[in-house]
Amino acid sequence: MALRLGRAFRTSVAPMIDVTDPYFLRLLRLISPFGNHRLWTEMVHANAFSRGRIQLDPKKLSQHIPLHELQSDFASGIVVQIGASDPEDAYAAVSELANLGVRHVNLNCGCPSRNVQMGSFGAVLMKSPEYTADIVRAMSEAASQDGRESLTVSVKCRIGIDEDESPEFLRRFLTTVSSRGRATRGSDIEFILHTRRAWLNGLSPEQNRTIPQLNYVRAYEMIKEYPQTSFIVNGGLDTVEAVKEHLSAADGVMIGRKIRENPWFLSQLDQHIYGIPADQLPDPIGVLSEYANFVDQVHESHGTRYSVLARPLFGFFHGRKGRVLRRHLAHAVAQIKPLGKGVVDQRHEVKFSELLQDALAKSEMEYAQSMSDEEDVKVAQTG
DSSP: OOOSSSSGSEEOOOOOOOTSSSSHHHHHHOOTTSSSSEEEEEOEHHHHHHTTTTTHHHHHHHHSSSSHHHHHGGGGGGGEEEEESSSSHHHHHHHHHHHOOOEEEEEEEHHHHHHHHHOOOGGGGGGGGHHHHHHHHHHHHHHGGGGSSOOOEEEEEEEBBBBBHHHHHHHHHHHHHHHHOOTTTTTOOOOEEEESBOOOOSOHHHHHHTTOOHHHHHHHHHHHHHHTTTTTEEEEOOOOHHHHHHHHSSSSEEHHHHHHTTTTTTHHHHTTTTTOOGSSSOOOHHHHHHHHHHHHHHHHHHHHOHHHHGGGEEEEEEGHHHHHHHHHHHHHHHOOOOSSSTTTTOOOOOOOOHHHHHHHHHHHHHHHHHHHHHHHHHHHHHH
């Protein structure tokens, strides 16, 4: 275990397509404002910078890169994940991200989706460790140019591909990328090991996150064999106890679906891993208020659709209360139309904060009524 990540970033929120957009990351930061966790963006293709010139379009850029976080004291806790199949594209992307204030860039070598495979990036790169090392070296060179020392590069990969989950397969990949991928003046390459193999044919991306068996043993074999390399373990971690167990052997852990389903799990980690007193943890209503104010600013600046801005809140509450809020908020958002005909930027007359307050009020009334009705039924049954 290299233990170079530092205590503050021993827990990470995994990159998830259509989940960890800048708005969800902002919500997570409000839930956990202590700077304990690394927050990862969803994957952005490198050619969005080299060819699409996304860095010149503030609206598009704001949809993928959490600019608000990069301008805060928590910039070092943001990781931008890129997909790349060309070293030049990767170099350009890291250079532009460095100019935006990004401190850590990750290369996706774990996504098994058909579209990603057709673009020759993601998990399929593990079959070509030498070429992957060329991409990582380009990233590392961009990270170290102009005397930069604070920008680091990592690789997120699987423990195997298709039928091959052998230690030899993973060892070759790690050895090649770590030795050839590091620039002369660059920092060591960090690895995030997703402890399930990726099946490139026959399973969907969602199935690839659940059907292949977890193999923590393989991950810890590599951690033991590469004591000078930093490793984060990813896959199937959904309890505080599991996080504690894996932190005893790895440099860090990464949590994905658990956060998607219950973002308040970060608050549990703050309390039980980092020792934050319960009375210092944010309360849900305060978080909702701050998020609504943030969303109002984003919508005013960029005209971002309310359906996108509301999505991070769909897992905010659980159980019946959560379902009721999701229904009322989704209905409210669906009823709002853009100002005038032909308006492109989707700005609306009604503020999101007003919609949220109305949805909260209606959901509280419905929830209270349903609980009262249940109590009446119980009384009638026992009477």
